[in-house]
Amino acid sequence: MKINIGSKNPVKIGAVKDAFSHYYNDIDINSVNVDSGVSDQPTSLQEIVKGAKNRAQKAFELSRCDFAVGLEAGIFEFPETKTGYMDISVAVIFDGKDFFFGGSPTFEYPKKIIDGIFKDGKEVGHLFDEIIGIKNSKQKARSAVGILTNNVIPRVKFIEQSVIMALTRVLNKDIYND
Numbered sequence: 001m002k003i004n005i006g007s008k009n010p011v012k013i014g015a016v017k018d019a020f021s022h023y024y025n026d027i028d029i030n031s032v033n034v035d036s037g038v039s040d041q042p043t044s045l046q047e048i049v050k051g052a053k054n055r056a057q058k059a060f061e062l063s064r065c066d067f068a069v070g071l072e073a074g075i076f077e078f079p080e081t082k083t084g085y086m087d088i089s090v091a092v093i094f095d096g097k098d099f100f101f102g103g104s105p106t107f108e109y110p111k112k113i114i115d116g117i118f119k120d121g122k123e124v125g126h127l128f129d130e131i132i133g134i135k136n137s138k139q140k141a142r143s144a145v146g147i148l149t150n151n152v153i154p155r156v157k158f159i160e161q162s163v164i165m166a167l168t169r170v171l172n173k174d175i176y177n178d
Helices: 010-021 045-062 111-120 124-132 144-148 155-171
Strands: 002-005 028-031 067-077 085-094 099-103
Touching (some): 002 010, 010 028, 010 067, 010 155, 045 067, 045 085, 045 099, 067 155, 085 155, 111 124, 124 144, 144 155
Parallel strands (some): 002 067
Antiparallel strands (some): 067 085, 085 099
């Protein structure tokens, strides 16, 4: 099975491979750089979903594959929280005809991260790099979600969960009556 992923990020590639490996054998992952068509730091669920969908569609169009996966993370408004925002990773799987959507668990960042996004126009990854003193943490196992969960949920597993959730409709078309 050939899967295109709209990212060269090794953590995202690993998450897609791990997710599909639960259900399929003989997986060939082809990673390609594609533009999400959204801002570098999405700040709404609509923008996050759009970015993931754009990545999946563009990755599918670049070379022959069975599925293409687009991943996009960002923050979105969430009531009753201290900062008013939560973080999520969204996965979109595209088979050339249908889009299949999934999301990760959500969590809240510290206020200084949210302030840095809106006041300084920075991305979460850069802000967290400054706080923890690691360069390019979003492409490493030790990332924001890993640090905030004391490595109970490293970033690869966080993203993998969103891909598994998108696979629910792929795997169960008879239940969904697609």
